[in-house]
Amino acid sequence: MTELDFTSSSPINSTACGASCQESAETKGFSGFMAGVNLADLIQLACLESKDRQLIVLAGHQSGQIFFSKGEVVHCEAGDKSGEDAFYEILCWEQGTFKFLEGTTDIRSVETPWNFLLIEALRRKDESKAKGKDKSIITPEVLIVDDSKFFVSRLRTVLQEKLDAKIVGEASNGREALDYLSKSTPSLVTLDINMPVMAGDVALKHIMIKSPAPVVLISTFNESQAGKIMEFFRLGAVDFLAKPKGEESWDLFANRLGKIVKNADKFQIKNVRRARNPKPASKRRSPGMPADKMVVVVGGYGGLLELQKILPSIDLLDRCGLVVYQEMCPFLVAPIANYLEPYCPFSLNELGSCAPLLSNQAWLSYIGGKWKIKSDESGAGIYCVEEDCKFDIGEALESLATIFSNNLAVVVLSGADISIAQGLQHVAIADGKIIVQRPESGLLSLPLMQLDAMGLTTDFMTPEDIAPFLTKWIKGEL
Numbered sequence: 229m230t231e232l233d234f235t236s237s238s239p240i241n242s243t244a245c246g247a248s249c250q251e252s253a254e255t256k257g258f259s260g261f262m263a264g265v266n267l268a269d270l271i272q273l274a275c276l277e278s279k280d281r282q283l284i285v286l287a288g289h290q291s292g293q294i295f296f297s298k299g300e301v302v303h304c305e306a307g308d309k310s311g312e313d314a315f316y317e318i319l320c321w322e323q324g325t326f327k328f329l330e331g332t333t334d335i336r337s338v339e340t341p342w343n344f345l346l347i348e349a350l351r352r353k354d355e356s357k358a359k360g361k362d363k364s365i366i367t368p369e370v371l372i373v374d375d376s377k378f379f380v381s382r383l384r385t386v387l388q389e390k391l392d393a394k395i396v397g398e399a400s401n402g403r404e405a406l407d408y409l410s411k412s413t414p415s416l417v418t419l420d421i422n423m424p425v426m427a428g429d430v431a432l433k434h435i436m437i438k439s440p441a442p443v444v445l446i447s448t449f450n451e452s453q454a455g456k457i458m459e460f461f462r463l464g465a466v467d468f469l470a471k472p473k474g475e476e477s478w479d480l481f482a483n484r485l486g487k488i489v490k491n492a493d494k495f496q497i498k499n500v501r502r503a504r505n506p507k508p509a510s511k512r513r514s515p516g517m518p519a520d521k522m523v524v525v526v527g528g529y530g531g532l533l534e535l536q537k538i539l540p541s542i543d544l545l546d547r548c549g550l551v552v553y554q555e556m557c558p559f560l561v562a563p564i565a566n567y568l569e570p571y572c573p574f575s576l577n578e579l580g581s582c583a584p585l586l587s588n589q590a591w592l593s594y595i596g597g598k599w600k601i602k603s604d605e606s607g608a609g610i611y612c613v614e615e616d617c618k619f620d621i622g623e624a625l626e627s628l629a630t631i632f633s634n635n636l637a638v639v640v641l642s643g644a645d646i647s648i649a650q651g652l653q654h655v656a657i658a659d660g661k662i663i664v665q666r667p668e669s670g671l672l673s674l675p676l677m678q679l680d681a682m683g684l685t686t687d688f689m690t691p692e693d694i695a696p697f698l699t700k701w702i703k704g705e706l
Contacts, residue, residue: 267319268346270328275299275342282331286681287324288674289494294318295333301342303335311337312345319349325681368415368492369396373405373431374446375423379471383418383446386482391489400424402431409439415492419465421447421456429460436464442495444488446471454563461532464500466671470557484557491529491643494674501669501691503536506571515575515589518607519549521635521702522585522628526621528555528595528643530671532564534691538639539590540571541695548702550574550590551610553621555643558594565592581612595645601627625651629658637661637701639694640679642670652684661701663687663694 267285271294274281278299285292292306292314304314315338338345370393374380380398387393396414399405403426405417417435421428432443445460447453449470457468467488472478523542527535531554544550556564562578569576572590577583579593585608593599600611601624608631625648628636638655640648642665652662664685667673679685689697700706 265326267321267326268350270326271296271301271342271346274328275301280330280332282327282329282333284327284329284681285318285321285324286326286677287321290321290324292318292321295331295335297332299342301338301340301345303333303337312340315345316349316352319346320353325678327681327683366415366493368393368489370394370489370492371397371399371405371408371414371417371441373399373402373417373423373428374420375400376420382478386478386485387489390482391486393489402426402428402434405431406434406438409435409441413439413441415442416466416489417441417443418446419443421445421453421460429456429463432460432463432465436497436500440464440497440500442466442492442497444469444485449559451563451566454560454567457560458532458536458564458567462503462505462536464497464502464533464671466495466529467555468557468560470559488529491672495529495671496673497671499669499673500530500533500671503533506536506540506568508570509540509573511573513544513546513574513588515584516546516587519547519585519587519589521548521637522632523548523550523637523639523698523702524625524628525550525552525554525639525641526595526644526648527552527641528645528672528675530642531555531644533671534641534665536568537691538695539568539576540573541699542573543699543702544574544588544590545699545702546587548587549585551579551585552590552592553595553597553624554592555645556594558596561592561594568592579610581610583610585609595621599624601631603631620651621645621648622651626654629654629660632658632660634659637663637698639698640664640676641691642676643672644675646675646678649679649682649684652679656684656686661686663689663697665694666690 270283274283274296281296283294290307292304294301294315295303301315304311304318306314306317309317370387372380372383372395384395387395397408399408401423419428419432435441435443444466445468469481469484472481535552535554565576565578574588574590576590576592579591579597579599583591591610598612602609602611625638636655636658637660638652655662662685664676664679666688667676669690670676
């Protein structure tokens with residue numbers, strides 16, 4: 229049997245499901261967290277215990293549910309399929325999250341015994357793999373927009389040979405790109421900032437208005453461009469990559485671009501709501517005593533847009549500290565911190581070794597920085613660790629939950645990696661706040677939906693509502 233990476237959650241209401249189901253008002257027993265669970269094993273468990281159960285499965289943009297009663301599978305739904313077809317569809321999914329609830333349904337769409345269902349499902353799955361018919365694999369289609377023939381040639385090679393993407397068009401300026409996008413929408417657009425005829429910023433504005441598509445900026449970088457790059461993110465750009473300068477940097481470039489290409493079909497451009505141009509803070513509080521409350525913000529793709537809405541509106545009130553872990557290129561951290569600080573009512577700096585967690589002090593780091601959190605009688609701080617140590621943001625959240633307990637609030641923004649789930653478990657156990665951006669407002673909403681499926685959310689909010697909520701929490705009004 230194929231091992232899957234599914235995660236359980238505590239029971240929650242699921243009335244949004246297609247079939248009518250009821251959950252007991254007071255569900256007794258344990259709730260918890262599991263990973264690496266086999267769906268077939270869960271089905272056997274549900275049938276052997278002979279109770280009324282509902283298994284809800286989320287895999288990518290797909291969702292399904294299986295109902296059990298008296299030791300048998302009685303009803304299944306997956307998209308527009310129901311009955312045995314839906315059961316086989318769900319069992320073919322490789323990874324995702326699940327909820328295992330008490331639940332019933334009046335619908336009976338399955339009559340075959342569960343053991344025969346499992347045998348047939350696994351046979352179909354093996355047969356599909358043997359024929360190479362994995363319908364979940366979609367070849368990303370990319371439009372390259374750049375006036376450098378040399379760079380376009382190298383980028384084309386990376387996309388086709390290393391990232392298995394299909395080049396569907398090439399444009400040397402923004403106007404040519406708009407002509408192409410008026411006829412077709414690719415999975416991803418790579419866009420240079422500086423081009424003749426129509427520059428990247430003008431092109432991006434027109435793309436987002438007339439032909440919305442995921443856009444990744446690929447351009448030569450210098451620190452003076454930080455404000456311009458943030459403007460691109462406010463317009464809805466997915467990410468920024470610097471053009472490589474040597475063979476080693478081409479490998480790093482390909483690795484980062486690969487992550488974007490992998491998520492190309494999951495970006496929800498329609499969810500992007502432009503951020504207003506920030507205004508300089510009227511007053512800035514200086515770093516003070518060790519923080520007695522702490523806010524941690526974790527953001528992925530789309531997070532840099534949302535940070536511009538959230539950070540300038542938070543008041544740390546001489547009691548709270550702030551740490552931001554954001555998916556971005558490492559060399560962007562210092563320029564973006566320098567750009568955002570004048571708009572924030574607190575000190576904002578790039579995270580460095582021996583960074584104390586003080587009130588009115590915010591630290592910004594890219595996800596992947598190698599940090600360790602320690603505390604003693606003088607307070608808590610973040611320290612750089614050895615180069616061969618892999619940073620684990622879940623471990624950081626666990627440490628912070630131990631130090632701050634219920635005085636810790638974690639904000640999870642668009643595109644945050646689902647690997648933080650285990651760390652969030654520790655935050656939940658410590659009775660800390662876990663605020664998750666509403667999936668319908670995120671550029672990359674799948675991880676947000678998965679966290680919901682795990683039952684790890686205390687509050688769902690739009691980015692515009694997060695800062696006022698945090699300020700009240702810091703004041704002790706919540």
